[in-house]
Structure formats: structure tokens, C-alpha cells
Amino acid sequence: MNAEIIAFIALSTIALVSALLVVLRENPVGSAFSLILSFFAVAGLYALVGAHFVAALQILVYTGAIMVLFVFVVMLLNADKPVLDFLKTSKWIKMTGAAAGIILLIVTGIALQPARTIQATGPWSTEQLIASGGHTRVLSLSMFSDHLFAFELTSFLLLAAIVATIALAKRRRS
Amino acid sequence: MQPLFQLADTIPSSLHWQALSPLTLLAVGTLLTMVLSVVRIQTRRPAQIAAMTTLVFALIAVFGSASIPSADLFRGALEVSPLTRTAWAIMISSVLALMVGCSRYLTRERIHLSDYYHLLLLALLGACVLASARDLLVLFVSLELLSLPIYTLVAFRRNDPRCNEASIKYFVLGGVGGAILLFGSSFVYGATGTIRLAEIAARIPGLGPEMSPLFLMGWLLVLAALLFKVASVPFQMWKPDVYEGAPVPVAGVMATLVTTASFFALARWCLLIPAGFMNGVADHLLFASAMLSMVLGSFVVIGQTNLKRLFAYSSIANTGTMMLAISAARSDASVIGALWVYLAAYAIANVGAFILLSLSQTEADQGVELVDLAGLWSKKPWIVMFWSIFLLSMAGFPFTFGFWGKWLVLKSFAAQAGLGWVLVVLGCSVVSGFAYLRPIAVMTMRAPDETSAKWQWSVAGLVASTVAALATLGFGIYPKHMVELLKRISL
Amino acid sequence: MQFHPWMLLSVGTAMFFIGLIGVVVRRNLLVILMCIELMLNAGNICFVAFSRMHQNLNGDLVAVFVMTVAAAESAVGLGLIIALYRTLKTVESEKLQLLRD
Numbered sequence: 001m002n003a004e005i006i007a008f009i010a011l012s013t014i015a016l017v018s019a020l021l022v023v024l025r026e027n028p029v030g031s032a033f034s035l036i037l038s039f040f041a042v043a044g045l046y047a048l049v050g051a052h053f054v055a056a057l058q059i060l061v062y063t064g065a066i067m068v069l070f071v072f073v074v075m076l077l078n079a080d081k082p083v084l085d086f087l088k089t090s091k092w093i094k095m096t097g098a099a100a101g102i103i104l105l106i107v108t109g110i111a112l113q114p115a116r117t118i119q120a121t122g123p124w125s126t127e128q129l130i131a132s133g134g135h136t137r138v139l140s141l142s143m144f145s146d147h148l149f150a151f152e153l154t155s156f157l158l159l160a161a162i163v164a165t166i167a168l169a170k171r172r173r174s
Numbered sequence: 175m176q177p178l179f180q181l182a183d184t185i186p187s188s189l190h191w192q193a194l195s196p197l198t199l200l201a202v203g204t205l206l207t208m209v210l211s212v213v214r215i216q217t218r219r220p221a222q223i224a225a226m227t228t229l230v231f232a233l234i235a236v237f238g239s240a241s242i243p244s245a246d247l248f249r250g251a252l253e254v255s256p257l258t259r260t261a262w263a264i265m266i267s268s269v270l271a272l273m274v275g276c277s278r279y280l281t282r283e284r285i286h287l288s289d290y291y292h293l294l295l296l297a298l299l300g301a302c303v304l305a306s307a308r309d310l311l312v313l314f315v316s317l318e319l320l321s322l323p324i325y326t327l328v329a330f331r332r333n334d335p336r337c338n339e340a341s342i343k344y345f346v347l348g349g350v351g352g353a354i355l356l357f358g359s360s361f362v363y364g365a366t367g368t369i370r371l372a373e374i375a376a377r378i379p380g381l382g383p384e385m386s387p388l389f390l391m392g393w394l395l396v397l398a399a400l401l402f403k404v405a406s407v408p409f410q411m412w413k414p415d416v417y418e419g420a421p422v423p424v425a426g427v428m429a430t431l432v433t434t435a436s437f438f439a440l441a442r443w444c445l446l447i448p449a450g451f452m453n454g455v456a457d458h459l460l461f462a463s464a465m466l467s468m469v470l471g472s473f474v475v476i477g478q479t480n481l482k483r484l485f486a487y488s489s490i491a492n493t494g495t496m497m498l499a500i501s502a503a504r505s506d507a508s509v510i511g512a513l514w515v516y517l518a519a520y521a522i523a524n525v526g527a528f529i530l531l532s533l534s535q536t537e538a539d540q541g542v543e544l545v546d547l548a549g550l551w552s553k554k555p556w557i558v559m560f561w562s563i564f565l566l567s568m569a570g571f572p573f574t575f576g577f578w579g580k581w582l583v584l585k586s587f588a589a590q591a592g593l594g595w596v597l598v599v600l601g602c603s604v605v606s607g608f609a610y611l612r613p614i615a616v617m618t619m620r621a622p623d624e625t626s627a628k629w630q631w632s633v634a635g636l637v638a639s640t641v642a643a644l645a646t647l648g649f650g651i652y653p654k655h656m657v658e659l660l661k662r663i664s665l
Numbered sequence: 666m667q668f669h670p671w672m673l674l675s676v677g678t679a680m681f682f683i684g685l686i687g688v689v690v691r692r693n694l695l696v697i698l699m700c701i702e703l704m705l706n707a708g709n710i711c712f713v714a715f716s717r718m719h720q721n722l723n724g725d726l727v728a729v730f731v732m733t734v735a736a737a738e739s740a741v742g743l744g745l746i747i748a749l750y751r752t753l754k755t756v757e758s759e760k761l762q763l764l765r766d
Contacts, residue, residue, distance in 0.1 A: 004668045012676045019680050019703055023687035028695050035699050038680075042710060049673060051713050054728050058709075061732045066702065066739050073743045074695055077750050094690060101686045108678050111361070111391040114384035116671045122367070122720030135725075142722050143729070145184050149248035150311045153303060154733050156201065157319045160296040161737035163208070164326035167289035168744040311727050318734050322741050329748055338749040342694065342758075345745055349701040349738060350688055356708035356731060357681050360724075364674075364715035369723045 007048055015041035028074050032067060039063045050126055053136040186247050193242040193254040195235040196262050197302055203228025204295040211288035221288030222277065225295055229270040236262045250370040251309040256663050257514075261305035261438045264518055268430040268525050269298050275529030275638030276423035278630075282535070283421070285330060293323035294427065301435035310359040310369040313439060317355065317403070320435060321348050324428060328420040340419025347402065347412050355399035361392025375446055390452050393443075394459070400443060403436040404493050405486075407466035417486035425482055426528030429489055430521045437517055441500055441510060445665055449504045460501040465598065468494025472602035475609040479544045481531060484609065485524070488568055491606050492520050498599065499583045502590050509586035511661035516579030518660060519646070523567040523576055526642035530561055533635055535628045542627060547613055549622025554629055558617045560643050567646045569610040570603055574650040578657050670717040677710030694749075694756045698742050705735045 014037065021034035039062045046055035129135050143151060186194060207228060211221035236259050244255035273294065280290065300319030307313040325348065329341035363369050365388045366377045381389055402409040417425045449457060471491025478484040496516055503510040534542045551558045567576035580603065588596045649656045680703060687700030709728040716724025750756060 008668060008672060012672075015676060016679055016683070019683045022696070022699055022703060023683060023691065028693055031696050031699055035703065038703070039706065042706060045673060045676070045710070046713060049668075049670065049713065049717050051716070051725050051728070054709075054713060054725050057729055057732055061736055062702075062706065066736050069740065069743055070695065070699065073747065077695075077747070077756060097686050097689045101682050104685075105679070105682050108391065108682075109675075111387045112671065112674060112678065114388055116669065117384065124722050125720045139722055139725055139729070143726055146249055146723075147251070147311065147726055147730070148184050149251040150309070150315055150730055153312065153315050153319065154730055156204075156296065156299060157315060157322070157734060157737050160293070160300075160319055160322050161740050163289055163292050163296065164322055164741045165744040167287055167293065167326055168329065168332075168741075168748050170287060170289075311730055315730060315734055318738060322738065325741060325745060329745055332748055333752060335752045338745070338752050341745055342749050345742055346688070346694075346697055346701070346758075349698075349742065350685070350704070352738070353681075353684070353701055353704035353708060356705060357711065359727075360677075360708055360711035360715060363712065363724060363727070364718065367719040367721060369727065 004048065008045070011041045011044045011048065014038070015045065029071065032071050032074055035070075036063050036067045039067065050129070050135060052134075053139050184249055189242060190245055190247055190254065193239050193245065194247065194252075195239055196232045196259075196266070197299070199232045199235050200228060200266075200295065200299050200302065203231065204292065204299060207288075207295060208292055211292070218280075218286055218288040218290065221291040222273075225291035226270065226273060228295065229266055229273070229298075233263065233266045233270065236266065246308055246372060250372055251307075251312050252303070253306045253308045255306075257438075257665060258302075258306035260514060260518075260660065260663055261434065262302050264521050265298060265301050265305070265431055265434055268434070268521050269294060269427065271525045271638045271642060272423055272426045272430070272528065275525075275635045276426070276532040277634050278632035279421070279423055279532035283331060285421075287330075290327070290330065293327050297323040297327070297427070298431065301431050304435040305438035307439065307442075308371045310363060310371070314352065314356055314359065317439075318352060320432065321352070324424070324432060327424045327427070328416065330424065331421055334419075336419040337421065340416045343412060343419075344416045351399045351402040351409075354395050354402075358392045358395025358397075358399065361388055362396065363392075365389035365392060371442070371446065378447055378451070386452055390455065393447060393456070396443060397440075397456075397459075400436060400440045401463060404433055404440060404497075405467075405490055406463050406493050406497060407470055407490075408463070410467060410470070410490050410493075413490060414483045414486040417482045418480060420482075422482070422528060422532040425485070426525065426531075429485065429524045429528065433489065433493070434517055434521055437496060437513070440497075441503075441513060441665065444500050445503060445507065445510070457501065457504060460497060460504070464494050464497035464501055465595070466494070467491065467497065468599065468602050470494075472606035472609075475606055476612075478609070481542045481544065481547075481613070484544075484613075485527060485531075488606065488609070489524070491602065492516075492568070494602075495580070495583055495599070496520075498587050502583075502586045505590055506586075508664065509589070510665055511663055512579070512582035512586045514660040514663055515582050515657055518656070519567060519575040519579035519649075522642050522645050523564045523574075526560065526564040526639050526646065527568070529635055529639045529642070530557060530564065533557065533629050533631060535630060544613060544616055545623065546627035547617045548620040550617040550629060552622055554631070557629055557631070558614075560639050561617065562614050563643045563646055565610040565614060567650070569607040571607075572650070573647065575646045575648075575653070575656075577650055578653045582657070582661065670714045673714035673717070674711055677707045677714060680704075680710065681707035692758050694746050694758055697758065698739065698746070701742075702735060702739060705731060705738075 018034040018038035022031045025031045043055045043058040129138055132138050207221050207224040210224045213220050246253050297320050300316045303316035304320055307316055325341050325345045328344055329337050331337045365385045366374045405413040468491050471487050475484055475487035496513055499513040567574035570576045570580035684700045684703035688697050691697055709731055712724040712727045
């Protein structure tokens with residue numbers, strides 16, 4: 001039981017428990033804050049496995065931008081009143097949902113069994129990454145060479161999101 | 175430190191830039207349309223002209239680059255080939271026809287925002303990339319680029335609560351579909367170690383018995399997400415509701431653009447794994463989904479009185495038939511050409527039908543119902559003629575383009591399935607044929623009603639639907655060039 | 666016990682299914698959107714885990730791009746919810762009954 005495993009167990013417990021709380025909490029603001037906590041824990045997990053750039057982006061983009069927007073909209077729409085919408089869902093749907101979830105989890109667990117034994121080696125092990133200047137450097141060089149097209153396409157996607165949101169927010173001129 | 179990555183083979187050569195010119199023109203045109211739309215903010219005229227010019231130039235570029243051989247560009251992320259050029263041609267011309275044909279609708283509904291054109295162009299860009307994606311990441315990003323503007327366009331009549339409801343429904347289900355696509359892609363990546371589709375296909379034979387379940391699960395999840403996008407059973411329930419709530423041109427865009435692009439991606443994905451992989455699970459699932467969609471769509475379409483819902487269910491039935499072509503092509507890859515012919519015929523007929531639908535004048539409060547067509551023959555006979563052409567093409571009557579699509583799909587399917595299944599397909603065609611004939615009967619035989627909707631030609635609508643009708647009849651009567659050309663395009 | 670990436674994979678899979686059940690069960694549209702973000706994040710975790718397994722960088726890069734896409738999608742989704750609220754004055758999904766077959 002080294003420190004790595006202890007840290008992993010702690011962070012993953014926080015991540016999964018707060019993800020459950022997102023679904024189970026009645027107050028949407030509470031759900032939002034649980035989600036923020038879950039994202040922070042996941043960022044910690046990323047840093048633990050050595051994906052430093054992804055961890056930094058997780059905090060900057062997910063918690064720093066998306067969740068702030070969520071909390072803002074929840075407050076704007078006065079949706080912070082506790083809503084007991086769980087009680088209105090019929091028992092059958094809840095039980096079917098839980099059963100389906102468990103079945104899917106088991107099926108996925110079976111499919112994932114071989115993942116335990118993969119010992120694939122590739123070009124970028126941790127030692128190689130450190131020797132080549134760090135995760136961020138290698139990742140950014142790869143982004144602009146292997147995935148240049150995806151990069152340009154994502155910039156159009158962001159443009160589309162901006163145009164879409166502004167179009168939705170404009171007042172009608174008749 | 176020495177350079178870790180080479181940029182040289184990422185940037186395409188000049189020949190390949192020419193092959194990419196439709197996409198580049200679309201991208202540049204979109205940006206120019208946005209810039210020009212602030213010239214006169216009160217109207218959408220500058221954006222409209224700029225958008226249509228962009229589409230015309232992009233279409234010319236598609237035909238101009240026709241002789242360039244196939245290549246995988248950007249280190250395997252994007253493909254340019256006769257297949258992708260066909261996809262681009264179909265999609266760009268459908269959007270151009272819908273943009274031209276439905277412009278009177280926008281004026282009547284007082285949709286003055288030029289964002290309509292910006293969003294349409296961006297969605298078209300996403301669709302073109304989706305049809306040529308050879309990479310799991312590009313597949314996901316282009317699917318989202320296609321979807322986000324469409325979610326917004328569905329909500330464009332903002333004071334109509336049905337529009338907002340339809341767009342939220344579509345958004346939630348589409349968001350879940352995208353997340354499932356991502357999750358499945360991660361499994362495919364995990365099993366093979368790469369995200370390029372070409373390399374994945376090369377590594378599939380080498381997957382041992384341990385990795386195959388993982389790969390298959392990932393493949394099935396991505397398939398589920400793509401089946402959602404084309405509205406195939408069991409993920410088809412969103413289509414009628416969303417079509418009913420969306421504005422008519424947007425429903426037309428969904429029927430032609432989204433379906434076409436998703437089918438190209440679906441065909442690529444389904445033909446990725448060989449037949450009989452892991453006891454043929456994939457084959458059976460594809461076949462079942464195709465048959466059920468066709469049967470469900472054909473039977474439910476009969477009872478529909480709302481025209482947009484009728485087209486939605488007809489689209490589900492057509493999706494089923496097209497998926498039969500894909501499932502036939504899994505055993506014999508050369509018959510995939512039937513799918514392209516069917517897609518082209520389906521796109522043209524739907525474009526025409528939705529343009530005609532936008533000519534009616536009661537969209538605001540309630541949808542256009544079958545009774546609104548009553549007695550149209552005595553008032554506006556030419557609209558009835560055009561309606562008949564498009565409806566008959568959807569039904570697959572001889573002398574229309576749709577007939578050749580159905581014929582080729584049936585032929586390719588009959589070569590592999592038993593007689594019983596062929597009879598099922600023929601039966602569904604006959605059953606849905608009644609549903610297509612019913613509007614024609616209402617138009618010609620029922621007496622006109624004073625409370626029914628008014629139909630009014632617009633010049634642009636007349637021009638666009640004439641082109642579509644000529645294409646449907648022309649390729650139906652003289653199929654040689656078009657059908658042969660499309661049939662020979664392989665994946 | 667040595668840390669192996671499949672542990673991260675199990676976390677990602679569990680989070681995906683938590684999100685999926687959340688979308689099905691909850692009625693508040695904002696919470697449904699949050700569950701969609703959970704699912705996308707879970708996909709990211711799986712990609713990073715597989716990236717560690719194959720010692721490749723493609724998985725990390727996909728995670729980076731997916732984060733961007735998720736941000737864009739959530740912005741549009743929230744805009745749609747606000748537009749819905751303006752006309753229907755509600756964010757409960759069961760109040761959306763206008764388009765039934």
C-alpha cells in the first residue's frame with residue numbers, strides 16, 4: 001500500500017461519491033456544487049497518473065468555466081428551490097433504471113476484464129516524457145502535428161457555440 | 175532539444191489543397207458571411223446573398239476537384255475521395271435548395287436574424303467533415319459541430335413553445351448520444367491503441383480473444399449513438415416530436431443534411447469490422463434494427479394527419495431501408511453503391527417536399543395537417559403536380575429517381591437474404607405507398623375547404639422545387655449516368 | 666499493490682453509469698444537463714486511462730478536445746434552457762407535454 005494507491009482511493013472515492021450526490025440531491029445548487037467537487041477530484045486523479053496538462057485544463061475549463069456558468073444559470077432561473085422531483089418519478093422507472101444500471105455495469109465489467117492484463121508499451125512512458133521535456137510539451141507538439149485538423153475544427157465549433165448562444169439571446173426585432 | 179514531431183506530412187500538398195477546396199471555401203465563406211452581416215444589421219439580405227454565393231462556389235469546387243485521386247489527409251484524419259465528394263455535392267445542393275426555396279417562409283415568420291444563415295453554414299461544414307471523418311476525434315467533434323447549430327435552429331421561432339420544447343428534447347437526447355459515442359470511442363481506442371480508423375481496421379484481425387469483447391462493446395456504443403442520429407429503432411422516438419416542433423426549413427435540413435451525413439459516417443463505421451466478427455453479433459443487430467425501423471415507419475405513417483409527422487415516420491422507414499443496404503454490404507462490399515443512389519433520391523425528394531411544405535400559410539399556430547391539402551387541385555394545380563412527383567419518388571414509383579434507389583437496394587438485399595425477407599420489404603413498400611398516395615388523393619378528390627390553409631407560390635420556391643422535380647423525374651426516366659456513377663463509388 | 670490504469674478505468678465507467686441513470690431519473694433540466702457533463706467527463710477519464718495503458722498520447726489529446734466541446738455544448742444547452750424558461754416559465758421536463766403522439 002504505497003502512497004499512490006492511498007491517494008488514488010481517496011480521490012476516486014470523493015469523485016464517485018460526489019457524482020452520486022449530483023444525481024441524488026434535491027437542490028440543483030447542491031447538485032452543482034457536488035459536481036464541482038467531483039471535477040476537482042478527477043483533476044487530482046489526472047495529475048496522479050501523470051497527465052498534468054489535462055489536469056490543469058480540467059480545473060480551468062470544467063470547474064472554472066462550465067460550472068460557473070451552471071451556477072449562474074441556476075441562480076438566474078430561481079431554480080435553487082429544493083425540488084423533490086424524485087418522489088414524482090414512479091417506482092417502476094426508478095427500479096428499472098437502477099436494475100438497468102447494474103446490468104450495464106456488470107456487462108461492462110466483463111468486457112473490461114482484459115484491461116487488467118494489458119501491459120502494452122508505447123512510445124511515451126513516464127521516463128520518456130520526463131526526458132523529452134514534460135507532458136505539456138510533448139502533448140502540445142503532438143496536438144499541432146497529429147491533430148491539426150481536429151484543432152481547427154474545434155475552433156469552428158467554438159465559433160458555432162458563440163453564434164448559437166447569441167442568436168438565442170437576441171431580442172426579436174419585428 | 176531536438177524536434178520531437180515533424181510537421182511536414184501534416185500540411186497537405188497543393189494537389190490536396192485543391193481537393194480540400196470545398197471545405198476551405200465553406201469555412202472562408204462562413205466567416206465572410208458573418209462579417210458581411212454587420213453591414214446592414216436590420217435585414218438578413220447581405221447574409222443571405224453571401225451564404226448562397228458561398229454554397230454555389232463550394233458546389234463548383236466539388237465538381238472542379240472531381241479528378242483528384244483519393245487520399246487521407248492530415249495524417250489520416252480526413253478523407254477526400256469520390257465518396258466524400260458525392261457526399262459534399264448532395265449535402266451542399268440540399269442546403270442551397272432549402273435556403274433558396276424556404277426564404278419566403280422566413281419573411282412570413284419574421285425571422286430577421288442573419289444568424290439563420292451563419293448557423294446553417296456551420297452545420298453544413300460539420301456535416302461535410304462528418305461524411306469524410308477518418309478519425310474518432312474528428313468524428314465526435316464534427317458530430318457536435320453539426321448538432322449544435324441545429325439545436326439552436328430548431329428553437330428559432332422563440333415565441334412558439336413547441337419549438338423550444340422540441341429543441342430541448344433534441345438537445346438532451348443528442349447530448350446523451352454524444353456522450354455515448356465518446357464512451358464507446360474510448361473502448362475502441364483502448365482495444366486497438368489508435369484513433370485513426372484506417373489503423374483500427376488494420377488492427378482488428380490481430381485482436382486476441384481478450385480484447386475482442388472490449389472492442390465490440392465500444393463499437394456497439396458508437397453504433398448506438400450513430401443509430402440515434404439517423405433515428406433507427408430503438409432510438410427513433412425523438413424524430414416525430416422534434417420534426418413537429420421545428421420550423422419547416424429546419425425540419426427539412428434535419429431530414430436531408432443530418433440524415434445524409436450520419437449515413438455516410440454510419441456506413442463507414444458499419445463496414446469497419448468484417449462480417450462474422452464475434453459470432454456475427456453486429457450483423458444480427460444491424461439487420462434487426464433495419465427491419466424494425468422499416469416496418470415501424472411504414473405502418474405508423476399511415477395514421478398520421480400532421481404532414482411533418484408523416485415525413486418523420488417516412489424518414490424512419492427510409493432509414494430502415496437504407497440500413498438494409500448497409501447490412502447487405504457487410505457481406506459483399508461492392509453493393510454499397512445502392513445506398514448512395516437511395517440517399518441521393520431520398521435527399522432530393524425530401525428537399526422538394528419541405529420546400530412545398532413551407533409554402534403553406536398556417537405554420538404559426540398549428541402544424542400543416544392533411545386537411546389543409548384538401549381540394550388544392552382546383553386552386554393551385556401546379557403545387558399538386560409537384561407534390562405528386564416528390565411523394566411518388568418517396569414511395570418508389572417507376573419513372574422517379576426513388577424507384578431506382580429502392581430497386582438497387584432490393585436487388586442487393588435479395589442476393590443475400592431469403593425470399594421471406596424480400597417479401598417483407600416489398601410489403602412494407604406497398605403499405606407505405608398507401609400513406610404517400612393519401613395526400614395526393616386528398617389534394618385531388620376532396621372538396622376545398624374554406625378553413626384550410628392557403629398555399630402561395632414564391633418565386634424562389636418555384637425555382638428551387640422545379641429543379642428538384644426535374645432532377646427526380648429526369649434521373650428516374652433516364653437513370654443511366656447518375657445511377658451508374660453513384661453505383662460505382664466504393665467505400 | 667501496484668497502481669494500474671484499469672483502476673482509473675473502473676472509476677470512469679462507474680461515473681458514466683451514474684450520469685446515465687441521472688439523465689433518466691431526474692426531472693429538472695439543469696440537473697439533466699449536469700449529468701450529461703458527468704458522462705462526458707467519464708468518457709474523458711476512460712480516454713486518459715487507456716492512454717496510460719497504451720503509453721500513447723492520443724487519449725490525453727482527445728480528452729483535451731472533448732473538454733472544449735463539452736464547454737461549447739453546455740453553453741448552448743444553457744442558452745436553450747433560458748430560452749425555454751422565457752416562454753414556458755419552467756425547467757421541469759415533465760411539464761413539456763405539447764408534442765405528444
